[in-house]
Amino acid sequence: MLVHRSGSARGRRFAVTGILLAAFSLVFTLPADAASAADVPARGSAHMGMGVAAHDGEHGTPVPGRAAQTEGVDVSSHQGNVAWSTLWNSGVKWAYAKATEGTYYTNPYFAQQYNGSYNVGMIRGAYHFATPDTTSGATQANYFVDHGGGWSRDGKTLPGALDIEWNPYGATCYGKSQSGMVSWIRDFLNTYKARTGRDAVIYTATSWWTQCTGNYGGFAASNPLWIARYASTVGTLPAGWGYYTMWQYTSSGPTVGDHNKFNGALDRVVALANG
Numbered sequence: 001m002l003v004h005r006s007g008s009a010r011g012r013r014f015a016v017t018g019i020l021l022a023a024f025s026l027v028f029t030l031p032a033d034a035a036s037a038a039d040v041p042a043r044g045s046a047h048m049g050m051g052v053a054a055h056d057g058e059h060g061t062p063v064p065g066r067a068a069q070t071e072g073v074d075v076s077s078h079q080g081n082v083a084w085s086t087l088w089n090s091g092v093k094w095a096y097a098k099a100t101e102g103t104y105y106t107n108p109y110f111a112q113q114y115n116g117s118y119n120v121g122m123i124r125g126a127y128h129f130a131t132p133d134t135t136s137g138a139t140q141a142n143y144f145v146d147h148g149g150g151w152s153r154d155g156k157t158l159p160g161a162l163d164i165e166w167n168p169y170g171a172t173c174y175g176k177s178q179s180g181m182v183s184w185i186r187d188f189l190n191t192y193k194a195r196t197g198r199d200a201v202i203y204t205a206t207s208w209w210t211q212c213t214g215n216y217g218g219f220a221a222s223n224p225l226w227i228a229r230y231a232s233t234v235g236t237l238p239a240g241w242g243y244y245t246m247w248q249y250t251s252s253g254p255t256v257g258d259h260n261k262f263n264g265a266l267d268r269v270v271a272l273a274n275g
Helices: 004-040 051-054 084-089 108-121 136-147 180-196 206-213 268-275
Strands: 068-075 094-101 124-131 161-163 199-205 224-229 244-248 259-262
Touching: 068 268, 084 108, 094 108, 094 136, 108 124, 124 136, 124 199, 124 268, 136 180, 180 206, 199 206, 199 244, 206 268
Parallel strands: 068 094, 094 124, 124 161, 161 199, 199 224, 224 244
Antiparallel strands: 068 259, 244 259
């Protein structure tokens, strides 16, 4: 019996030691886990170009070209109420405002941004930040159209834009295969066109598009390209597109951060608005 009690005590000491080690391990691992969680932004806070600088880097300012280009901006809730008159007076003639994300978020500043840009004379449109891991492309296209992403033939409204880029909340390609991503995008685009009669603009970055769609070229014939690259030139475009329609060239512009070049004079912006 004495031997038995001694073995039990020894066993209890080992058990207590194991519990203490586990507790110390938990204490030292929790801060790292908490920091990792803190790095993930809140749902709804995504915006155009959120991952461009981090993944593609920044490589200088645009080199002025011979062809006419028209300055534009894109805005989201990060900009709040925008000083549209200041932008207009600085030469900005077109704008896109974030309307929706997934099927769970609408921009609380959308009315001020979408209507305010129109009221100073800009040609404007709305964009949708895609989250292909939450709902189908068709479901998100319908949500977008129902919450500001529609189109009207008034000469001042650009077709809606699909913002498809790095996932700020998790896996880069939203857990989809390349063919699965292409199918999701097609589902969105087809639904948007059925609802509005217009082919949506595709906003993306070449490196993301190559990784997550396999550099698919099948949308180029119908959907205008809005390329994101913070550099002196646009660089290589995604497959199929021989030219870009719009180029987001910086996230650190004056008045609001995201500035863009439309690949043509103002009459070409009007032409896109008129379809």
